[in-house]
Amino acid sequence: MADWSPQYNTVKKAKQTLKIVLIQPPVEDFYDTDMRLQPIGLCFLKASIKKALPKVEVVILDFHTGFGRQTLAYPKELNYLKEYYGLHDRSPFSTFHQYYRFGADYKNIAEEVLKHKPDCVGISSLFTPYYREVIKQHER
Numbered sequence: 001m002a003d004w005s006p007q008y009n010t011v012k013k014a015k016q017t018l019k020i021v022l023i024q025p026p027v028e029d030f031y032d033t034d035m036r037l038q039p040i041g042l043c044f045l046k047a048s049i050k051k052a053l054p055k056v057e058v059v060i061l062d063f064h065t066g067f068g069r070q071t072l073a074y075p076k077e078l079n080y081l082k083e084y085y086g087l088h089d090r091s092p093f094s095t096f097h098q099y100y101r102f103g104a105d106y107k108n109i110a111e112e113v114l115k116h117k118p119d120c121v122g123i124s125s126l127f128t129p130y131y132r133e134v135i136k137q138h139e140r
Helices: 005-014 040-052 076-085 106-115 128-139
Strands: 019-024 027-029 057-062 069-072 099-102 120-123
Touching: 019 040, 019 106, 027 128, 040 057, 057 106
Parallel strands: 019 057, 019 120
Antiparallel strands: 027 099, 069 099
């Protein structure tokens, strides 16, 4: 396998410490699970960067875990589900009723990321259906 680190020598010389911020964004969905809370991919990425480029500073910011949930309107792509999920069902076998954001507000995320003054920002998308969250965060 080729060693890619030599091509980054010019970056290292130009600036002593390159700073990368990796973001675990909120999830917008009908429900949340423990599996979605773990930024394991970002941890692997950070470890790989640190191994190949030890002088690069890598920070993981988790904006999914510990911020509660906010009720949102259904995205237009899912409006057709209102017919099926319209009734609030409190049974143990309930269907989905509300659509939520599990995590921090996008404006607060942008402000927090800017405090770190990163040279590069990476935004995780654990599952393809969460591409909207990545786009919303990128627009901030």
